[in-house]
Amino acid sequence: xxxxxxxxxxxxxxxxxxxxxxxxxxxxxxxxxxxxxxxxxxxxxxxxxxxxxxxxxxxxxxxxxxxxxxxxxxxxxxxxxxxxxxxxxxxxxxxxxxxxxxxxxxxxxxxxxxxxxxxxxxxxxxxxxxxxxxxxxxxxxxxxxxxxxxxxxxxxxxxxxxxxxxxxxxxxxxxxxxxxxxxxxxxxxxxxxxxxxxxxxxxxxxxxxxxxxxxxxxxxxxxxx
Numbered sequence: 225x226x227x228x229x230x231x232x233x234x235x236x237x238x239x240x241x242x243x244x245x246x247x248x249x250x251x252x253x254x255x256x257x258x259x260x261x262x263x264x265x266x267x268x269x270x271x272x273x274x275x276x277x278x279x280x281x282x283x284x285x286x287x288x289x290x291x292x293x294x295x296x297x298x299x300x301x302x303x304x305x306x307x308x309x310x311x312x313x314x315x316x317x318x319x320x321x322x323x324x325x326x327x328x329x330x331x332x333x334x335x336x337x338x339x340x341x342x343x344x345x346x347x348x349x350x351x352x353x354x355x356x357x358x359x360x361x362x363x364x365x366x367x368x369x370x371x372x373x374x375x376x377x378x379x380x381x382x383x384x385x386x387x388x389x390x391x392x393x394x395x396x397x398x399x400x401x402x403x404x405x406x407x408x409x410x411x412x413x414x415x416x417x418x419x420x421x422x423x424x425x426x427x428x429x430x431x432x433x434x435x436x437x438x439x440x441x442x443x444x445x446x447x448x449x
Contacts, residue, residue, distance in 0.1 A: 331371035341383030355405035356412035415447035
């Protein structure tokens with residue numbers, strides 16, 4: 225950008241010097257005849273052409289400066305986008321390191337969706353409780369060792385069976401509640417199962433009542449061990 229401006233200044237300086245020299249020659253001649261008129265006319269035409277060229281050069285420089293400025297702005301935007309991506313990755317890495325159970329990025333996304341699908345209309349405590357049950361299972365020897373395998377274990381969670389785990393829209397409230405559960409917030413009393421009796425099949429409800437120990441109820445969910 226500085227090189228462009230310096231070139232323009234040099235061109236204008238040369239133009240002014242040429243004009244001054246030509247003006248001095250005309251005055252020194254002392255003639256007022258037709259030759260002088262032709263000289264002055266040629267001078268005026270040359271002056272107009274040079275001025276037009278200078279204006280065109282000025283406009284070209286302005287366009288180049290604008291293009292350079294836009295390029296710099298785009299570069300800054302890309303750097304900011306990369307920075308934001310790095311920040312997200314770092315935050316997820318920190319979450320994985322501090323989680324109460326091993327939690328990859330895939331596990332984290334699955335946990336968000338199953339909590340949303342199972343407890344989307346619940347309050348904060350209800351969402352944290354559902355996440356607690358998933359995490360309790362990961363820590364329990366009778367269940368798989370990862371969040372993904374626990375959630376997708378056969379015939380365990382209805383949102384997996386009916387596909388709503390893949391179509392639900394995770395809210396910020398759910399994200400906050402899952403993060404709290406991963407950080408150790410736990411109201412579950414060790415619960416490994418939960419059930420919404422009003423939406424459960426009769427056979428499933430009977431199985432819960434006959435084989436599990438009832439712990440407590442929060443909103444419409446009953447929790448068992």
